[in-house]
Amino acid sequence: MQGLSAAKQEIEKGVLAKSMLTIVGDCSVDYLGRATSTLAMGKRLVLIKGDGSVSIHQNRLVRPTNYMVGTKISCELCNGGSNLVLRASKQRPKEDLTIIFSGIDDLKAYEMEIVNDLRLSGSERDLNEMLMQDLSMIEPGLKPVNQQQHFQKGVCDIIAEDREGNFVVIELKRRQADYAGVTQLHRYMHEVQKMKGRKTRGILLAPDIRKNAKNLLEQLGLEFAKLDFELTPSGEEKAKIKGLERKQSKITEHMHPQQG
Amino acid sequence: MQGLSAAKQEIEKGVLAKSMLTIVGDCSVDYLGRATSTLAMGKRLVLIKGDGSVSIHQNRLVRPTNYMVGTKISCELCNGGSNLVLRASKQRPKEDLTIIFSGIDDLKAYEMEIVNDLRLSGSERDLNEMLMQDLSMIEPGLKPVNQQQHFQKGVCDIIAEDREGNFVVIELKRRQADYAGVTQLHRYMHEVQKMKGRKTRGILLAPDIRKNAKNLLEQLGLEFAKLDFELTPSGEEKAKIKGLERKQSKITEHMHPQQG
C-alpha cells in the first residue's frame, strides 16, 4: 500500500521519462469514445507505456478490458486526497479514459527502451516470398508477373501467367480461408481482367477453406488449392512449403450466380 | 533484483493460486506454434493471469509482442541457476512459448478475482436492439420479422417486411462499412430470397461507407442508409439513435455486374 500523493508524483515522473508503469490497485474505470464502458471498483493492473498506450488488465484473457493508444496522460488527487484520478485522452477520434483509484497496492516505473525487436516467421508475406521462388508448385508452367500489386481496390498477392497465356490471380491465406478471402480474390480477378483485357483465373491458396466459402468460390468460378506448409523452429528460414494439392475443383464456367 | 531460485518458487506458487503475476526482467523469448518468433534478450514485462493467459509486453503499443491463451505453465532453473526458464504450452493447436530470464528486476503476485465486470454500451448488439424498437426510422411502414437469424451461411442482423410486402434484409455496422459488410449483406439477401421465394431488398445501415464499397453496393443493387447515433455518457441507456438518413441511392436493377 502506498500514499496516493506520492503515487501521483511517481506517475507524472514516469510518464515524462517514458518509462513503463505498472499500477496495481482498486479502481473504477470509465471510457467514453468509440463506445462507452464502465468498470465498477475492483482490483486491476493498469499498464502505461512510453508511447502513451494505456491498458487495464483483469485477471483473465490476453486482451485488456480497457485500453487506449497514443494518449496524453494527466493525474490528479480528488476528494481531499482519498482518490487518485488518472485521465488518458486523445483527439481524433475524441476518446477519454478515466481511472479512479481508491487505493494503490503497488506502483513501479521501469526504464525500458521503446523498441520492437520481434522477429516473426511464417506470416503471409513470408509464404508469399517462398511461393514466388517457384510458382510451378502451384501449377506446372506458371510464371510470375507481379506480386503485391496495388489496385485502387486493394493489394493483389500474386499475379502470374499460365501455360495458355491466361492471367492467374492468386490470393494467399496462412490459415483457413473464409468468405472474405473469396470475395477478395473475386475482386482482384475482375480488376486484373478489366485491366489486361484477357481471360483471367483466380486461385485461392490456403491450408483449408470453410465449407460455405468453398461453395461460394466454386459458384464464382474460382479455384482452390490446399497449401501445406511447415514452420521452421527458429530464425534460420522463414518457412517451408511442404506441398500443394489441387482439390480439383471443377472449373464451372462463371454464370452470374448471384442473380436475383 | 531478485534471486532466480526464489523467483521460481514464487511463480509456481502464484500460478497455483491463480494470482496475477507480473515479472519484469531481462529475457529472451521463443514462440513456436501458429507462427514462429524470437525476441533477443532485453527487458520486458511478462504478465501471467489466473486463466493461464501469458503475454509479454514491450514498452510500446497495446498489444503484447508475444502471447498465449489457456496455457499450462512450468518453470525451471537452467545453466547452473543462472537462467530461469518459463514455459507456457498448449495443445490444439500445439503451441509453445519459452521465456528465458537472465535476471529478474521485479516479481509480484496479486490476488485478483477472475471476473469480467465490464459494462459496455454502443456495440452493434445494442444498436440492433434500439432499432428493433422502431424500424419505421429506417423506412415508414417497415415491420420486424426476425433478428439475428442464423443461416447456414451466417447471421443476419435484421429481417423486416416493407409496405409492399417485400422482405428487407438489414445489415448493421457501428462504424464505417467496408467491402466485407457489403458482401455480407449481399449473401444474406440472397439467402432470404432463396428461402422465402419473394422479392428481397438489402439495406446496409452504418454511420458511413467507404467509397469503393459504396460502388460495389450500388452495383449489387443494394441500398445504403446513414445511421447517426450518439453514445450516452454512461450506464443509463445503451445508446441513442439520433437520425437516419437515406442517401437515396438509386436502386439500379441488379445486372450481373461481376460478369467477366
Place this chain on the structure above:
DNA sequence: GCCTAGGTCCCGTTG
C-alpha cells in the same frame, strides 16, 4: 489524412 488488409488476430455465441 484515407483506404486496405493481415493478425500467432482475440473472443463470444450458436449449432
Place this chain on the structure above:
DNA sequence: CAACGGGGCCTAGGC
C-alpha cells in the same frame, strides 16, 4: 467440436 462474425478490434503499409 467447427463456424461465423464482432471488435472501442490493433497495427502496418501505401498513397
